[in-house]
Amino acid sequence: MEEITRSENDTFTKILRPVNATEAIVEGIGRNLGETVRIVNDDKGNEILTFSGLRFKRVDG
Structure with a gap:
């Protein structure tokens, strides 16, 4: 499972099925499936x- 935070109060969790070292497919039911x-x-x-269509950068801390 991967938790992604867009802003302090905007976090969502998705289950990812790895395809290779740089790609994964979003699993589950609902929006953004596949x-x-x-x-x-x-x-x-x-x-x-x-x-x-969004780009996310890791922020430590």
């Missing part, structure tokens, strides 16, 4: 998670 989650590198080499 979409692909991808990890890509930005121009600075940071890993960015892309999902449903």
Whole structure:
């Protein structure tokens, strides 16, 4: 399961089925079912998670 936070009060949880080291399929029932989650590198080499047209960056702490 992967928990994704868009903002302090906007968190959602999805179950991911890995396809390879950089892609997974969203499992379950409801919206966004079957979409692909991808990890890509930005121009600075940071890993960015892309999902449903959105880009997420890891924030520690």
